[in-house]
Amino acid sequence: MAELAQPVVESIEPELARRRRIAIVPAYNEEHTVARVIEEIRAFDPGFAIVVIDDGSTDRTAVAAERVGVQVLRLPFNLGIGGAVQTGYQYALDNGFDLAVQVDGDGQHNPQEIARLVDPILAGQADMVVGTRFAEGGGYRGTRLRRVGIHLFAGLVSLMVGQRVTDTTSGFRAVNRKGIRLFAADYPHDYPEVEATVLLARHRLRMVEVPVVMRIRETGSSSITALRSVYYMVKVLLALFIGLFRRYSTPLEEP
Amino acid sequence: MTPFRVSIVAAIAAVILLLVILELIRSRRLQERYALLWLLTGIVILILSAWRGLLAKLADLVGIAYPPSALFVLASFFVLTVLLHYSTVISQLADQNRILAQRLAILEHDLRSREEED
Numbered sequence: 001m002a003e004l005a006q007p008v009v010e011s012i013e014p015e016l017a018r019r020r021r022i023a024i025v026p027a028y029n030e031e032h033t034v035a036r037v038i039e040e041i042r043a044f045d046p047g048f049a050i051v052v053i054d055d056g057s058t059d060r061t062a063v064a065a066e067r068v069g070v071q072v073l074r075l076p077f078n079l080g081i082g083g084a085v086q087t088g089y090q091y092a093l094d095n096g097f098d099l100a101v102q103v104d105g106d107g108q109h110n111p112q113e114i115a116r117l118v119d120p121i122l123a124g125q126a127d128m129v130v131g132t133r134f135a136e137g138g139g140y141r142g143t144r145l146r147r148v149g150i151h152l153f154a155g156l157v158s159l160m161v162g163q164r165v166t167d168t169t170s171g172f173r174a175v176n177r178k179g180i181r182l183f184a185a186d187y188p189h190d191y192p193e194v195e196a197t198v199l200l201a202r203h204r205l206r207m208v209e210v211p212v213v214m215r216i217r218e219t220g221s222s223s224i225t226a227l228r229s230v231y232y233m234v235k236v237l238l239a240l241f242i243g244l245f246r247r248y249s250t251p252l253e254e255p
Numbered sequence: 256m257t258p259f260r261v262s263i264v265a266a267i268a269a270v271i272l273l274l275v276i277l278e279l280i281r282s283r284r285l286q287e288r289y290a291l292l293w294l295l296t297g298i299v300i301l302i303l304s305a306w307r308g309l310l311a312k313l314a315d316l317v318g319i320a321y322p323p324s325a326l327f328v329l330a331s332f333f334v335l336t337v338l339l340h341y342s343t344v345i346s347q348l349a350d351q352n353r354i355l356a357q358r359l360a361i362l363e364h365d366l367r368s369r370e371e372e373d
Contacts (some may be wrong), residue, residue, distance in 0.1 A: 074360055079353055081358070082355070083353050087357040087360055090357060091361055094361065189353075228266060
């Protein structure tokens with residue numbers, strides 16, 4: 001485990017500087033963007049430990065990340081975003097971090113906005129904070145089909161968790177130690193963000209949304225193509241439905 | 256009544272199925288726990304093709320006019336059960352596979368950092 005550098009940026013809140021904090025960066029074939037994402041996280045706060053999870057990439061993602069000197073976990077084969085992110089949470093748990101931020105390796109999340117993301121956690125108001133594209137102040141341009149799908153899930157999830165949720169598919173999130181522990185033990189597979197929100201509520205952890213602006217992807221394509229959308233919808237609906245009848249027993253207290 | 260020839264063919268098929276399963280277990284290509292459902296399938300089909308009165312009664316009970324059809328229905332029921340069982344096994348294996356991959360990635364990373372320290 002590398003020693004954490006002391007923050008040199010004065011704009012970092014003292015409260016943030018006190019946390020053992022880590023950025024979890026899942027990356028699948030992002031050799032062109034992953035290094036810049038890392039640099040941007042460092043520019044925001046050099047005190048963030050950074051772990052890149054190379055999700056079985058066929059390009060040189062892991063090499064590109066190692067070259068800029070971050071920890072890289074190489075999965076032996078592609079697990080999908082859920083399995084990759086969970087590996088990051090397991091790493092964060094093993095190494096005693098108490099604040100974790102998920103930042104996609106494709107550059108669609110702006111690390112400058114981590115400040116907003118961690119704020120409710122530092123204030124003790126939330127266990128997980130999700131960067132949403134739809135709350136006031138955020139901006140999102142996407143195809144109409146995707147918007148409809150996202151709003152449909154948002155409505156459904158809002159009903160299930162008893163709290164207004166506007167963006168269930170955002171992978172730009174921050175969690176505290178409780179959240180790290182939960183996600184290390186139990187994290188949904190294929191398209192995890194929707195289910196993770198419900199999972200969190202089921203464990204009575206508090207979730208807050210903050211508006212963020214997502215950038216247009218620079219390279220690669222979204223993991224959700226038009227053809228997969230139907231499978232995605234059906235799969236997530238089934239998971240949500242079954243989730244209603246599932247018993248949750250993950251121990252959340254520190255041993 | 257089931258035509259005699261249907262009974263003979265079904266019985267032969269069931270016996271072959273049973274022999275193949277037993278051979279697969281013997282040569283350790285099939286674990287006993289996954290063979291049980293198959294063995295049950297073979298035995299039930301064998302009994303019903305040999306004991307033609309029972310098959311006729313069974314068909315009558317569920318309203319199947321032509322007894323050999325009952326044999327097929329029963330066989331497909333077993334095949335479905337075996338398939339469903341396999342789906343649960345695959346799900347479990349996929350889960351374990353994911354956990355192994357995650358542990359491996361973390362262990363490899365730890366090993367490399369340790370080597371670099373030395």
